[in-house]
Amino acid sequence: MIASIVQFIQRDVTRGVAGTILLKVGSGALAFALFSLAARTMSPDGFGIFATWLSVAQIASVVGLVGQEMLLVRFLNEYQVGDQPDLTKGVLLSSLKISSVAMLIAIAAIALVANLRGDWWLLILAVSAYTAVNAGLMLGSQIARSLVSILMGEGNREFFWRVIVVLFLLAVLFGHRQLDPAELITVMTIAMSVGLVAQIIAIARALPNLRSMSARSETSRWRSSALHFWVASILEAANQYLDVILVYWMLDPTTAGIYFAASRLANIFAMLSAALYSFGARRLPSLYFSKNHQEFERTLQLMAEVTALCVVSGLVLIWVGAPYLLNLFGPHFAAQHWVLIVLAIGTAFQAAGGPAAAILQLTGHERQYVPVVAANVAMRLVGFLVLIPWLGVLGAAISATASLALATIALNILCRRRTGVDPSILVLSRFSASKSGTYAVRVADSGD
Template sequence: MRDLALPRLPARLSARLRDLRTRTGPRDLALALVLKVGGSGLAFLMLTLAARAMGLHEFGVFAYWFSALSFAAAAVLLGQEAAIMIDWQRALEAGGPAAARAALRRSTRLVLIAAPAGGALTACAGHLAGAGWLFSALAGTFSVLLAVLVYGTHVARTVAGIARGDGQFELTWRLFPTAGAALALLAGLPFHAETFFAWAVGGILVALAIQAAGVGAALRGAAAATGPVRTALDPTRVWAARSARLWLGGVLDAANQYVDVFLIGLLLSPVEAGLYYAAARIAALFAIVSAGLHVFSSREIARHAADPAGPGMREALRLVGAATGLAVGGGVLVVVTGGQILLDLFGAAFHAAYLPLVILTVGVAAMALGGPVPAVMRLTGHEAAYARIAGLFVLARCACVATAALADGLIGASLASALCSLACAVVLNASCRRRVGIDPSVLGLFGGAGPFRGTHP
């Protein structure tokens, strides 16, 4: 009997390994993590080289404008980066590929109208604020192309897969300003904020071309549809109302990311803005893994939004929660023990940002441990509730950061930002549990039902 049983173990192990290779969930999760880690590493290299090439004052000017332009890019999307993930899946199930392509055309037309209009307004605002026409034109062009790239990334992720979407956003465009800063350092050439945006515009154009080719190939490979296209799409009024709610949530997310640097640059000086921006970028490093997990989870949440308590959503959030807990623990240790070394990469002048770095790490950790709450609420029909809560905290963050910056400088602003992040994470998670019936936080893993605590109507 023992001799007969021995060959079964390798066979079962082999079957298990084959099952893991063929399951799309773990495979896509691993791909999302690899792209996010690689992209974040490249972004960090890009910023450190830019800081060394520019100097602290010029880097502060860049950080101020980069934050403002990134916010502008999020604002002109009008919620379509999230709406297409919902509409594509619904239209595909209701009317087939032709209906899904009709939903894609509707969102794409809106983005291609809104993004250039927003870019023109951004360029004019920059010139009115005192920037030259060349800088203003480059800034406006960057905001337009960044918005289209963000939208294209969500489209490609949904239609053609994570590699064709997030690969271009995380890696391709960042290679160009990274190379520009490195060349400037090696050759002793000047490297200013407008130089960065010029290189970035070229990189984004290349990324968009590759992205469009991937989406086009995926669409051509889809079978022709036979279902009714018109009835498969939501009425324009319903789509517009949902898009407006998603837009508000996206704008509030962007404000949470970029408002601090903008306010510090406005109220204090470019030097403080540069120090804060460097600290914030390093503090976000340990959340690389959780950010990659959110790339994976956003697609899975959109797929299973109709049944949020079902096994598909359950498995996706369990994968995300377990990996997030490990990432936060290891990342906090790296930031606290090696923060000074990481700041050295920006330059000796950035040593003053160490205490703000440690403080900001607490706020980033709180948001990461809360899990993909924004995606869960926005993609399961609770985008209005999310927008209300996030909006209140954005206003609170602006008021607290501005007041603390004027009273206690960089340390006060960092402390206010971290406390606002902690409070926002707690309130959003409580609302998600109450409204959706899901606890997507890391703490949900320790409950009897994993990340779930029952469902509510």
């Protein structure tokens, strides 16, 4: 048994998945520290306003990128495997141009809506700047992850800048100051800008010499894929951030802050899903397009093993420690520990489903992915409208968990039918029963 464990740990895929998960866990711990310190350095209403505008900015960043971040993951890997630097240059230039123009439009829309609401001009400026830098970091992390490393991509996107902000918040807390939302969003924007600059430098060094090479385009393929990626990204962002906005609108800023804190803690499992996606987005596409089915299967099996271990241990942690974790945000947060437990069940179910969404999108089946995510958003919205007036913030958590569970089941069924791959932890039962079977992985045609 010990020999088997040692062999499992020494596998390159295991180390890669574990390293990515550790990076995500570290990022999650810093995010937890950031938001808990923010809650203690702001008034309850101020924290709710901060959480709501942060959610708005995140959605706007995704809207402004118009699907280009996923488009780059999809085609940079394909062109690298096919040794096509002219197309690499073409897709990079096209994505940067399109996302820059669209982001300006998204920021202008935020500023206009905030101005009509009568919000403070400093808050409007801070949210607009945060939206722009966050979008740049999202796009840069996808490029850096494909061309440089996961650490350069995800580390600068989610880890390093949070260290700066946490240190700032500790200084504010010990100085007995009270922050307003605009101040904290400004500090976050400045810290994220440092990470964005580091990404730009690393990407410039990693790219082959493309200056003298003419760019070649596959505009019809890019346009078709980008549209589906964009819709999927917007729906995913709505799944993650629209909840807080709706709770703010249907209840009050203080309750929105409580729901935001609970949802961030429940993201211990979403972090696992994101880690698997980050690892899979770097490793699986190249295996897929090079038709290395044996290694593709092996990678998925080891990802499932790590996922099962993390899901079980994470659920135990949340079940036992929910009140204590929420109390770190403030005494009035701890009373809503059932909100955290219900949300954690939903995100754990999603994590157990594995990277089905990533596999569908990165293998050319993004058209089939979009309707499932759209149905998830619709079910969640209907659930909010029905359950929040009846059960309050707990109703919002129940709606989010139910819609997430149904969407996870649908995505896994779709993934198995379209690609021949079962990405969930259920695959472990089949591997233990039979070591000889292999996946019949189906590659989508370029027009899909």
